Amino acid sequence: MNVEKLSHRVAPWVLPVLLLAVWQLSVSAGWLSTRILPAPSAVIEAGVNLVRSGEIWTHLAISGWRAGLGFVIGGSIGLALGFITGLSTWGERLLDSSVQMIRNVPHLALIPLVILWFGIDETAKIFLVALGTLFPIYLNTYHGIRNVDPALVEMARSYGLSGFSLFRQVILPGALPSILVGVRFALGFMWLTLIVAETISASSGIGYLAMNAREFLQTDVVVLAIVMYAILGKLADLAARGLERVWLRWHPAYQVNKGGAA
């Protein structure tokens, strides 16, 4: 039983660890040039050096700040627009088709225009991140509100709920599963947009770290930057899942320790 449990725990890690070992071996044996791919040990070493010099924290902080601020701005606008179109017929008539039209423009295609508008400073990057996170949240909020069970709304109305209390007690919690799906999508877009924005023009941040290292052929730092993006993306996703666990704990699909509901 215990051995079985342990093997279940270990099984997902077998393949990654094996790949890392093969990678390390092929670099140290000289089959793979360090100009193409540095050894994992070299990447770790580069990481340790950057941590020692403290450089990594300034880059992480600035990237995190850009991502976070852009996400908050874009997410709030998306949420607000979703509420407006989801809750009112007129809002939908006036806004929805316009928003859908803008949504279909790939926001990264706007980069030249954004550089013309804002130059290459922080505003441009935050604008791009906000634009990238707005639409997934908008779409899922709108969709979530539209899919709140009308039978529950009718019941709540017949029990005297209306206006804000109806929204807070019935419509918002009913739409929340969908909104959180939007948040998870948006977090993915957040990093994607930031990576592109930081590689174009930046004097700090993880993207800058990678571009700068490329100039000096430091493949280990480039790979380190990629790994850092992966870790940040995973952390953001974990945070979103944590929110789901807390806010959707009523939902049989999100209950942790209890199996499915009766």
Added chain:
Amino acid sequence: MTAQQPPRLLKGIPLAVRKLRKAFGAREVLKGIDLHIPAGQFVAVVGRSGCGKSTLLRLLAGLDKASSGELLAGSAPLGAAIEDTRLMFQEARLLPWKKIIDNVGLGLKGNWRPKALEALEAVGLAERANEWPAALSGGQKQRVALARALIHQPRLLLLDEPLGALDALTRIEMQQLIESLWQKHGFTVLLVTHDVSEAVAIADRVILIEDGEIGLDLIVDLPRPRARGSHRLAALEAQVLNRVLSLPGTPPEPEPVSPLPTQLRWAQ
């Protein structure tokens, strides 16, 4: 809700329905219903599916507007007594994101928790108060819905086939529960059901709606508690069923599509 409470003089609402009509588009569902229900009476409304019995209940609950006719509570319009009217739906319609006790207290203000616990006690679910509705069985959910209706101390309780989806044993338990709560509180009850034996077993009076009109109005004058399967109940049931079956059934029409709740918008 407690025993210490002095009994209110007028617990039930006397209900009068005058020339009630309701049409969905060109289709007339109710064609002039006239009905007088004294306060505290337990009335069962039966009929084929699509005969308009649920529509009648939705009109009484104020969920839909009548095309013409009057709904009166005593001499005042029923709309003024909307706070005293509670409807139990076919499905429990519990909010899955609220704990059971919070579902019972829905729409209440102030310190309602002790009252909600009492209401749950009355339906035998006090110990489940802090669980999510998803953990309950169908019958238990309906009991929570009943507690949620009763906490408002309604004077008119409208039941829209609330037992339709339950298994036979749970149904009988729920019927007995509703009957005992009705005897204790004395509200007026309108129970819509498709089960004629349920109707004669539980109600003071059975009303058969045929094609939008009242086809049969039968007083069930039997003492309570009623023995299930007694021949007098069986005879009454046969009387109603014979009447239902004597009329050729109209082909089941599709449900009206236009102003159904799915199309209601909750914000104007």
